[in-house]
């Protein structure tokens with residue numbers, strides 16, 4: 001009788017131990033789609049990201065610069081990526097959009113991401129389309145890199161953006177007239193790029209914009225802008 005009771009309680013505690021350990025690993029670790037996305041991102045960058053190692057730490061929430069929320073439903077979601085000044089080189093999967101078999105649209109799956117920061121690296125190529133699917137993004141900081149090409153219309157997708165800093169890159173041609181849907185945008189810095197032509201109407205007419213920094217481009221018509229007409233509190237044209 002004593003043995004039976006012992007055996008039963010042994011079974012029960014083994015069950016609970018197993019249950020707790022499996023549920024904690026699935027609930028406390030990062031969401032598996034986010035893990036795959038970050039692994040893909042680090043694989044396609046030309047340089048290793050220090051502090052990102054899926055073998056040493058399979059929980060991407062533990063990786064340097066990664067912030068996760070505390071949801072426990074299907075793993076913790078990655079909500080912030082802070083990879084500023086990390087000497088990263090190469091392209092953020094420039095050709096992701098074309099290569100949709102093999103390499104996935106890594107970043108696009110981090111749907112909970114609201115803060116993305118890659119400033120102060122040596123990243124080049126165009127901004128990958130995956131970024132334009134991060135519809136919860138509130139802050140995008142990619143200043144001080146070597147991104148080039150146009151800023152694409154896809155920026156219109158980021159309707160929750162509050163801060164956008166693309167300054168000190170090699171972005172060129174005209175700024176897209178795609179800011180009308182960015183109804184929360186308060187700060188936009190695009191200084192020291194190669195932008196030409198007129199500032200788009202949708203920037204001029206933005207009711208939410210409070211800070212606009214455009215100096216050191218080849219934009220025209222800026223002389224007619226006025227802070228009070230645009231409701232800006234800070235500007236550098």
Ligand SMILES: *[C@@H]1O[C@H](CO)[C@@H](O)[C@H](O)[C@H]1NC(C)=O
Pocket residue numbers: 032033034036037040104105106109
């Ligand atoms: C992205 O999400 C889709 C749908 O949930 C999934 O099929 C795909 O494998 C995910 N990709 C990555 C890299 O996690």
Ligand SMILES: *[C@@H]1O[C@H](CO)[C@@H](O)[C@H](O)[C@H]1NC(C)=O
Pocket residue numbers: 056057058059062
């Ligand atoms: C993640 O970090 C937590 C605490 O910071 C630690 O207890 C846990 O072991 C780490 N997990 C992995 C897989 O490194």
Ligand SMILES: *[C@@H]1O[C@H](CO)[C@@H](O)[C@H](O)[C@H]1NC(C)=O
Pocket residue numbers: 129132133153154155157
């Ligand atoms: C905008 O977001 C939608 C929904 O995620 C997506 O289907 C579309 O491709 C995005 N547009 C661009 C230009 O990325």
Ligand SMILES: *[C@@H]1O[C@H](CO)[C@@H](O)[C@H](O)[C@H]1NC(C)=O
Pocket residue numbers: 169170192193194216
């Ligand atoms: C102006 O921008 C170019 C890149 O477009 C940069 O090389 C240069 O240093 C910038 N000049 C100033 C004064 O910021």
Ligand SMILES: *[C@@H]1O[C@H](CO)[C@@H](O)[C@H](O)[C@H]1NC(C)=O
Pocket residue numbers: 207208210231
């Ligand atoms: C101007 O900006 C302030 C916040 O800085 C806002 O409360 C106000 O509604 C704006 N005015 C217009 C006309 O958009």
Ligand SMILES: *[C@@H]1O[C@H](CO)[C@@H](O)[C@H](O)[C@H]1NC(C)=O
Pocket residue numbers: 221224
């Ligand atoms: C800009 O201002 C100048 C001088 O005040 C004026 O002649 C010109 O018509 C204005 N241009 C536009 C597009 O408003």
